[in-house]
Amino acid sequence: MAKDNLAQGGPDGQGVLLHLAYDEALARERAMLASADGSPGLTWKLWQTEPCIVVPRSHVNRSGFEPAAAASAARGWPVHTRDTGGGAVVQGSGVVNLSMVFSIGAALRDRIGTSYRILCEPVMTMLRHRGIHGAYRAIRGTMCDGIYNIVVGNRKLVGTAQRWRYLGRERPGEHAVLAHLVMFVDLDHVQAAEAINALYADMGIAAGIEAATHVNWVAIEASADFSDAGSTAEAIMRQLDDACRAVSLDDMMEPDIRAREA
Template identity: 40%
Template sequence: MPDPVAYRQLDAPPDAGPLADEILLAPAAHEPVACLWRAPPGLVVPRTYAARAGFARVQASFAARGCPIHVRQSGGGVVPQGPGILNLSLAQAFTGRPLDHSEILYRHLCALISDALAAFDIETRTQAVEGSFCDGRYNLAVPAPDRKIVGTAQVWRRIPGQAPDRHVGLVHALILAQCDPVELTARANALETALGATRRYEADRIASLDSLLPPDQRPAFPDALEARLRETLRTRPPLPDAMPVRTPTGYSK
């Protein structure tokens, strides 16, 4: 069977919230799929946070203040959601060990977003940015000084009823299109404080993409970026189903 020429773009259910991309896991067993969506204000954490002492109490307290905490399947750290944040996820089936595909799947997602941002004369590079929330090797950042503008994470699932080496890989990007770095960082720090953690994040280690543009382009930027990303998804082919086996380097998250 020939490799597909494009991702099938799925719409997130209206009530899916910040975990909307998990709807991709089932259809991705049959074809490469993608989803672009926005979520209401809140925080999203990996399952490691849910295992912390007092998490249920903190979750209820934050929900009562209008900041629900959702637990996602992918790894990483705490991330805020809300207006001005775009989410993009890709999912497709692979043959072989997840470890052999993890890095190239991250790089594929980052390249797709970088190509879309180049249309706005925003140049990015893949790197960690110490002090940013949910830091990892496959952030997208802008230089001088280095600031994170996209965070990524991924999750893998074996495909029921298929060969044991058949898995779905889902990779997600949180894109800071038009938001307040101080407010987002304060929200993430509030959760760490409430859970008794000593980790703290720095607002000047992230940037809102619209702040990199001329003032007259900023109001319409999130919609313009979403349109550019959708066009990129229509023209950028998914990865091949099977990649050459490579020396595993481990997951970044």
């Protein structure tokens, strides 16, 4: 473990991968961000939740949101809100989540980009160790598209988001960052695209989500045995937990700081 990290995997003997109701997962993320005080290192949680659609809180103010959410729930896809921005994302047993908290100082030039790269480094490390090329890129037609998607073979494997909290006048320019990624393990992307497109259609919005723009981990690691999806998720999360422990915040931030000072 890198000396500048404070490791936190699955708490209280529950294992690395937590299985949480969505409201509980959101409450834990909020608590992580609220407790951050600028101390060095990072903490994280790895979790899954029940099948649902998660949207940013801003969607609640859209015309027709409430009846659209009710119709989605009737189709088997209850709708929840989150604190970060972006668009709708499907959750369920085929998806794993990494919630990470760390602090960012004023000396960084590219604070948002650096924060996303810190969040994504564990997944990128896992890909590199397998000889798989991962890139950061927006892919039209994906759920909650963004320039810090992790893309493999021009298809989206991981989506990302972040939320910041100012640490106060006693720590000028410093922020605590809640960074969150969603990785597709063995999600039914056809079903997911249909669910999100239907939700947005009921709000009068053409979402244009396409199943073929996404990829699952099980599709890119062909040598593994994926006969048991539950065991697959647990195995991947143990590796992801180890990769989180190996992240060095100093190593990831120092190049940006040196570039600013040059």
